[in-house]
Amino acid sequence: MIFEGEKQEWLLFKERDLSVRxxxxxxxxxxxxxxxxxxxxxxxxxxxxxxxxxxxEGIIQK
Structure with missing residues (x-):
């Protein structure tokens, strides 16, 4: 990760096997x-x- 002491939030979309950090x-x-x-x-x-x-959008286009 590029940030030290970063604030992290997780978004998880299990129905599409998509995870977003x-x-x-x-x-x-x-x-x-x-x-x-x-x-x-x-x-x-x-x-x-x-x-x-x-x-x-970037991961969908792969």
Missing amino acids: VFEANNTYEAYATVAGKGTHVARGHEKWTTISEAI
């Missing part, structure tokens, strides 16, 4: 979207939900 530090967000068998996509940004959406 979100880290926040200094008004910057880093979201990791993981789907079993597809891997992980990382997105970084300043808006929480936009960053989460970008991570999910």
